[in-house]
Each structure stands twice: as C-alpha cells, then as structure tokens.
Amino acid sequence: MKYIFVTGGVISSLGKGLTAAALGTLLENRGLTVTLQKFDPYLNVDPGTMSPYQHGEVYVLDDGAETDLDLGHYERFTNTSLSRANATTSGQVYKQVLENEREGVYLGKTVQVIPHVTDEIQRRIHALAESTKTDVMITEIGGTVGDIEGLPFLEAIREFAQEVGPGNVCFIHVTYVPFIKAAGELKTKPTQQSVAKLREIGLAPHVLVCRCEYPLGKELRSKLSMFCNVPYEAVIEEKDVEHTIYEVPLMLQRERMDDLVCQTLRLDCPPAQMGPWQDILRRMIAPQHRVRIGVVGKYIELQDAYKSVYEALKHAGVATDCGVQIDQIEAEEVEKPGGELLLKDLGGILVPGGFGDRGTEGKIKAAQYAREKGIPYLGLCLGLQIATIEFARNVLGLKLANSTEFDTEGRKTPDPVIHLQETQRHVKRKGGSMRLGAQECVLKPGSLAAKLYGKSSVMERHRHRYEFNQDYRARFEAAGLSISGTTLNDQLVEMVEIPTHPFFISTQAHPEFLSKPTRPHPLFVGFIAAAHQRLHKKAI
Numbered sequence: 266m267k268y269i270f271v272t273g274g275v276i277s278s279l280g281k282g283l284t285a286a287a288l289g290t291l292l293e294n295r296g297l298t299v300t301l302q303k304f305d306p307y308l309n310v311d312p313g314t315m316s317p318y319q320h321g322e323v324y325v326l327d328d329g330a331e332t333d334l335d336l337g338h339y340e341r342f343t344n345t346s347l348s349r350a351n352a353t354t355s356g357q358v359y360k361q362v363l364e365n366e367r368e369g370v371y372l373g374k375t376v377q378v379i380p381h382v383t384d385e386i387q388r389r390i391h392a393l394a395e396s397t398k399t400d401v402m403i404t405e406i407g408g409t410v411g412d413i414e415g416l417p418f419l420e421a422i423r424e425f426a427q428e429v430g431p432g433n434v435c436f437i438h439v440t441y442v443p444f445i446k447a448a449g450e451l452k453t454k455p456t457q458q459s460v461a462k463l464r465e466i467g468l469a470p471h472v473l474v475c476r477c478e479y480p481l482g483k484e485l486r487s488k489l490s491m492f493c494n495v496p497y498e499a500v501i502e503e504k505d506v507e508h509t510i511y512e513v514p515l516m517l518q519r520e521r522m523d524d525l526v527c528q529t530l531r532l533d534c535p536p537a538q539m540g541p542w543q544d545i546l547r548r549m550i551a552p553q554h555r556v557r558i559g560v561v562g563k564y565i566e567l568q569d570a571y572k573s574v575y576e577a578l579k580h581a582g583v584a585t586d587c588g589v590q591i592d593q594i595e596a597e598e599v600e601k602p603g604g605e606l607l608l609k610d611l612g613g614i615l616v617p618g619g620f621g622d623r624g625t626e627g628k629i630k631a632a633q634y635a636r637e638k639g640i641p642y643l644g645l646c647l648g649l650q651i652a653t654i655e656f657a658r659n660v661l662g663l664k665l666a667n668s669t670e671f672d673t674e675g676r677k678t679p680d681p682v683i684h685l686q687e688t689q690r691h692v693k694r695k696g697g698s699m700r701l702g703a704q705e706c707v708l709k710p711g712s713l714a715a716k717l718y719g720k721s722s723v724m725e726r727h728r729h730r731y732e733f734n735q736d737y738r739a740r741f742e743a744a745g746l747s748i749s750g751t752t753l754n755d756q757l758v759e760m761v762e763i764p765t766h767p768f769f770i771s772t773q774a775h776p777e778f779l780s781k782p783t784r785p786h787p788l789f790v791g792f793i794a795a796a797h798q799r800l801h802k803k804a805i
C-alpha cells in the first residue's frame with residue numbers, strides 16, 4: 266500500500282477534498298485501486314449534529330455513517346465505495362482513547378496526546394489499509410496547517426511516514442497564492458510561511474498544489490520551488506476552473522501531478538486514460554439542450570448545503586445532453602404574497618431534504634404549484650413529506666394537515682399525515698440515531714419509479730426520523746396519490762407519485778448520494794428529461 270497525505274495551507278475552502286478526489290480519478294484511470302479518507306480535527310463525533318450553517322451538507326454513506334461533504338467528492342470522482350472507516354474526527358479518536366483508558370488498556374500510564382492520541386490516528390490508517398487492500402490510500406487532513414486542533418493529525422502522519430519509509434508516502438500541500446489587486450501581482454509569501462510551518466513539525470511536502478486565480482508563470486514557480494524546497498516541476502498550478510469542478514482531474518493531469526505522485530511512490534503504471542471523462546466534460550460544457558430547475562430550500566444562500574443535489578442534477582444533464590441551470594430559490598421568499606412568481610418558467614421543481622419548519626409553507630406552495638400546473642416535481646426526503654402534506658391539504662381537503670415535526674407547544678396538527686417513525690419514539694440521543702444508510706425499497710410494478718429505475722427493488726441511502734402516516738394511506742390512494750415504493754415488509758412508505766401528472770415523484774431517500782458523473786441517477790435523469798419535455802414540448 267502507498268500513502269498520500271493531503272494538507273491545506275493559508276486558508277480553508279481551497280478545495281483540498283476536490284484535489285484529493287481528482288487525484289483519485291487520475292490514479293484509478295492509471296489502473297490503480299484507490300481509497301480515500303478524511304481526518305477532521307473537530308471534536309464532534311460526526312457532522313450529523315451540526316447545522317448546515319456550520320458544516321454544509323452532511324453526506325451519508327451506505328453503512329449509515331454521517332460524514333463530511335468531501336466524502337461526496339471522493340465517491341463522485343472515483344469508483345471507491347466508502348464506509349465509516351473512511352471518516353475520522355478528533356471526537357472519534359478521543360472517544361476511543363478515553364474508552365481504552367476506562368477499559369484499562371493503558372494501565373499504569375499517563376494518557377497523553379503523544380503517543381496515545383497519535384497512535385489511535387495511526388491505528389485507523391492501518392485498519393483502513395488492512396480492510397480495503399487498495400494500491401493507494403489518499404488521506405485528507407481537514408483544516409489548515411497552523412490550527413492547534415490539527416496538530417495531533419500532522420504529528421501522527423509524520424510518525425507514520427517514518428514507519429513506512431520513503432517511496433511509500435507522498436505529502437501534498439494544497440495552498441493559496443493570492444492575487445493582490447493593488448499590486449497587480451500573485452503573492453507567494455503566505456505559501457512560504459505555510460510550508461515553513463509544516464517543516465517545523467517535521468513534514469516536507471513532495472508536491473505543492475497552488476490554488477490561484479491567475480497563471481503562476483515561470484518566475485513564481487521557481488520562487489515557490491526555491492523557498493518551499495520542492496522541485497520546480499512539483500509546483501502544480503490549480504487555477505479556478507472555468508466551467509465545472511469535473512475539469513480538475515484534467516487540469517492536474519496537464520500539470521503532470523499524477524506522474525509526479527507515481528514517481529514519488531515508485532509506482533510504475535501507464536498514463537491515465539481520460540477519454541471517457543473528457544466526453545463527460547464535453548457534454549457538460551457544450552450541451553445540446555438547456556433546462557431550468559428550481560431548487561426550493563431553506564439554506565439556499567449556502568453554497569454547500571445541497572451540494573450532492575446540485576451535482577446530481579448536473580450529472581443527469583450529462584445523460585440527457587442538457588445544460589442544467591439551477592435557480593436556487595429561498596423557500597421563505599416563496600411564502601410571501603406573489604412568491605409563486607419565483608417559480609414561473611421553470612422546467613422542474615425540486616424540494617430537497619431538510620429539518621425544522623422554517624420555510625416549509627413555501628415548499629408546500631411550490632409543491633402545489635408543480636402539481637396544479639403540471640410542472641415536473643422531484644421531492645427528496647423532506648420533499649416527499651412536503652408533497653404528502655400538500656396533497657392532504659389541497660386534494661383530501663385536510664386543511665390543517667402537517668408533519669408532527671412542525672408541531673409546537675399549543676399547536677398540534679389534527680391530521681399528522683407525516684409522523685415520527687415507530688422506531689424513533691424512544692430515541693433520546695440526537696447523534697447518529699436517525700434511520701440512516703442504505704435501505705431496501707420495493708417498487709410497485711408499472712409505476713413511474715419502477716420504469717425509471719428499471720428494477721423491482723432498489724437500495725437507497727436514508728437520513729430521517731419522520732415517515733408517511735399509514736393511517737391515511739387508503740385515502741391518499743383513493744384520491745390519486747400512488748404509493749410506488751415501500752420497505753420490504755410494507756411498513757414504511759418510501760416513494761409516492763401522481764400517475765395523472767406528467768412527472769410528480771418523491772422519495773423518502775436521498776438518491777443524490779448515489780449519483781456520479783459516470784453513473785447519473787435514474788430519478789434525476791427522468792426528472793431532467795421531463796423538464797426538457799415541458800419546456801421544449803418534445804422528448805429528448
């Protein structure tokens with residue numbers, strides 16, 4: 266096994282995860298098997314309890330792990346399938362060390378950051394290597410070099426590199442080279458200082474990936490090479506992409522980053538075959554058709570809150586040769602009088618997942634608009650619950666229908682068409698306690714769901730506490746809301762649709778987590794095709 270460690274310098278949000286994932290794409294296309302893991306220095310056990318304002322999207326894996334959105338990049342850019350073992354936080358490390366201490370594992374010793382915390386970090390690297398047995402493991406260290414909380418991770422990878430020896434480890438430092446407008450120049454000093462900080466800890470990067478808005482040029486590359494102590498050709502320019510993040514692997518390939526990594530790791534493998542990836546990119550950049558999709562959510566101003574949803578829409582665009590323009594619509598704005606104007610001229614309306622009642626009335630209004638006007642609608646998780654509430658209110662005439670999630674003291678809905686799952690009623694602790702991960706859903710023969718998936722049963726990832734209330738099922742079905750997917754034992758409703766509508770479908774799952782550019786998700790593909798048909802009055 267060969268090990269690549271990716272650290273970040275100067276500022277956060279540089280796209281370290283994307284760089285790691287794009288390197289993964291290149292290595293896989295050179296015939297290597299790859300796994301990727303993320304180390305996050307915060308003390309939460311996982312990001313599941315954090316607000317999207319703190320953390321962006323929580324990305325869910327098959328095994329139910331709630332993880333950082335970078336794992337989404339890893340899965341979208343490579344063929345690797347990830348598990349709980351691929352996401353470690355300081356919280357998990359300390360929890361384990363403290364449990365060990367109570368068990369008596371360190372009997373007689375003083376428990377310390379070095380060696381106990383750093384050993385536990387290294388144990389996790391070894392454990393993942395052992396369980397995946399891939400050729401290469403890429404480990405991304407979250408945060409920025411210089412952060413106090415990141416230190417144990419940096420010390421751990423230094424010790425680890427010492428143990429596995431040269432030729433088996435490659436350190437990549439992703440850094441920022443800012444352009445100072447007043448001086449009209451790119452500046453290397455922050456990078457020099459960040460590398461100095463790394464060297465203080467005993468880490469010397471083999472590769473320097475420079476995020477920048479303008480080309481570095483020969484002079485700056487030489488300067489960075491000299492002062493950061495890396496060979497000239499190991500200074501990699503990673504400019505902001507022009508069109509899409511899926512350009513990054515090709516950009517890094519042009520800079521010969523994968524050659525460099527393979528040399529450092531003494532891996533002898535052919536150049537990356539990027540033909541199919543280039544085809545995908547061509548379709549993304551110059552599509553034949555165009556559609557406009559409205560995503561009605563409550564964290565719209567955050568770029569990262571619905572990351573996987575936005576990506577899945579773009580992947581579906583590749584499959585249908587459609588450029589997808591995404592209108593990010595704030596649900597609370599839709600609630601206001603005249604708010605439906607925001608929904609005008611859309612090819613399709615998507616309501617993504619969410620928690621809490623802020624903005625729900627706007628989402629309900631959007632679902633009603635889609636249903637009544639024959640606009641394609643795709644509901645994801647909360648989006649299914651919203652579609653159900655809307656149907657109950659406006660078709661079944663249950664004017665006060667709602668989800669018990671939105672009940673407040675003194676205001677309880679008389680018609681809880683969405684309610685807490687039976688298995689959730691005793692749950693007190695918030696962390697990791699939702700219905701999580703891959704669950705089987707059986708599809709109704711002849712339904713739109715069965716047609717789109719082309720299967721009779723599917724596995725999709727979940728993250729929810731509430732469900733469709735089966736007491737109302739007969740009434741819904743009689744009025745034209747078809748239950749097109751359920752769990753095996755028919756206990757939970759997984760999918761609903763309106764067969765008389767051109768395209769109205771919702772799922773309790775999060776299909777966005779299974780979409781890749783190389784494998785667009787059938788629900789999203791169907792949605793984009795339907796949106797195209799609505800806008801252009803012809804099928805693709």
Ligand code: GLN
Pocket residue numbers: 617618619620621645646647648670728729730731732
């Ligand atoms: N808040 C809803 C529930 O817990 C929906 C969750 C979601 O959209 N992920 O069931």
